[in-house]
Amino acid sequence: EAEVAQSPRYKITEKSQAVAFWCDPISGHATLYWYRQILGQGPELLVQFQDESVVDDSQLPKDRFSAERLKGVDSTLKIQPAELGDSAMYLCASSLDERQYFGPGTRLTVT
Amino acid sequence: LAKTTQPISMDSYEGQEVNITCSHNNIATNDYITWYQQFPSQGPRFIIQGYKTKVTNEVASLFIPADRKSSTLSLPRVSLSDTAVYYCLVGGYTGGFKTIFGAGTRLFVKA
Numbered sequence: 001e002a003e004v005a006q007s008p009r010y011k012i013t014e015k016s017q018a019v020a021f022w023c024d025p026i027s028g029h030a031t032l033y034w035y036r037q038i039l040g041q042g043p044e045l046l047v048q049f050q051d052e053s054v055v056d057d058s059q060l061p062k063d064r065f066s067a068e069r070l071k072g073v074d075s076t077l078k079i080q081p082a083e084l085g086d087s088a089m090y091l092c093a094s095s096l097d098e099r100q101y102f103g104p105g106t107r108l109t110v111t
Numbered sequence: 112l113a114k115t116t117q118p119i120s121m122d123s124y125e126g127q128e129v130n131i132t133c134s135h136n137n138i139a140t141n142d143y144i145t146w147y148q149q150f151p152s153q154g155p156r157f158i159i160q161g162y163k164t165k166v167t168n169e170v171a172s173l174f175i176p177a178d179r180k181s182s183t184l185s186l187p188r189v190s191l192s193d194t195a196v197y198y199c200l201v202g203g204y205t206g207g208f209k210t211i212f213g214a215g216t217r218l219f220v221k222a
Contacts, residue, residue: 035212042198042212043155091154098143102154
């Protein structure tokens with residue numbers, strides 16, 4: 001079965017540094033999601049793309065976070081500068097319909 | 112988007128049937144009900160989805176009453192490996208499927 005790929009799997013960075021995460025969705029999936037999940041909580045939607053267009057970024061902290069999906073395929077989520085509170089799991093998911101397929105996530109630790 | 116309410120945690124023993132109920136009083140006409148399972152340090156995994164009445168697949172059943180204001184995920188004969196967090200989501204398709212994850216139900220299966 002095809003899978004969503006994410007890299008890196010783990011990232012440790014110092015506060016005020018820049019960090020970027022990459023996601024390659026399942027081929028043909030038009031919708032791509034980025035979630036942030038703090039330990040013990042459910043995933044929180046940061047941004048949703050339909051092809052290359054942003055459908056929802058209402059919960060994205062736009063002063064420090066940015067996301068792009070230039071060709072409507074893979075996507076990058078960037079944080080600059082990172083803050084201690086950004087330590088979390090960052091999950092990417094893609095979908096063709098109502099069912100979302102999640103990647104393994106990137107565990108970010110900000111020190 | 113409709114908000115969902117689930118029990119925070121549940122305990123069960125191996126071999127028992129587990130029923131997790133989710134309330135979604137403000138579900139919209141076009142909304143589907145979807146359940147995901149998440150193990151530690153992994154992304155959520157789709158379990159089952161339904162619109163009304165009963166849906167069954169190889170791992171679970173989903174019961175939805177006529178008013179659709181709640182739903183029940185039924186896991187037959189659970190095993191230790193079913194220990195996980197289970198999320199109930201309600202959402203519809205608007206330029207990509209939009210849903211909100213709640214805190215989920217932590218199921219702990221004991222031997």
